[in-house]
Amino acid sequence: MPVVDLETRSLEGLSVLQSDGELIGAVLRGDRKAFAILVNRYELSVRAVATSVLRDRDLAQDAAQEAFVKAYQNLGTLRKAAAFGPWLLRIARRCALDLVQPYRRVPVPEPEVVEVHHSGLLDEEKERLLAAVLKLGDAERQAVMLRYFGGHSVKEVANITGRGEGTITKQLSRAHRRLRVLLKET
Numbered sequence: 001m002p003v004v005d006l007e008t009r010s011l012e013g014l015s016v017l018q019s020d021g022e023l024i025g026a027v028l029r030g031d032r033k034a035f036a037i038l039v040n041r042y043e044l045s046v047r048a049v050a051t052s053v054l055r056d057r058d059l060a061q062d063a064a065q066e067a068f069v070k071a072y073q074n075l076g077t078l079r080k081a082a083a084f085g086p087w088l089l090r091i092a093r094r095c096a097l098d099l100v101q102p103y104r105r106v107p108v109p110e111p112e113v114v115e116v117h118h119s120g121l122l123d124e125e126k127e128r129l130l131a132a133v134l135k136l137g138d139a140e141r142q143a144v145m146l147r148y149f150g151g152h153s154v155k156e157v158a159n160i161t162g163r164g165e166g167t168i169t170k171q172l173s174r175a176h177r178r179l180r181v182l183l184k185e186t
Helices: 011-017 020-028 032-054 057-077 081-103 121-134 138-149 154-161 165-185
Strands: none
Touching: 020 032, 020 057, 020 081, 032 057, 032 081, 032 138, 057 081, 081 154, 121 138, 121 165, 138 154, 138 165, 154 165
């Protein structure tokens, strides 16, 4: 087996070859590149959580950035490195909830559709799907965003949200039924 020089590997290569625990250890030793890899690895999931709470792309991006800052500042308090993902997503959810507080009395605008970087019919279908997802109730929307947009398993979604796996499964099932109806209407 050839020896691989860690200094010459790209961020993408490192993210695949190193576990969260190894990266967290490196961050705690002062390696900022290791944290960049963690940000790259979890960015979509963090934004999905924030978007599911805020329903606003710009506010969700703000919440995501704040979540990564807080995670970096508090990384030394994390007891188990294997729990980094769910821990980070709970931070993201709290950051998003903190941002939504000042806006509670403001009427909620129509949900924004996230930009899709593909072309043609596929764009329209994705826009319709995302618009339908954003019409779901809070719990169902969050479960769908984490499961399908964030790529998490049902068990991970349950851990992140603090709900039982059975509850998440039921919410996803209800969301599927509701999405079928919403998509037929449009």
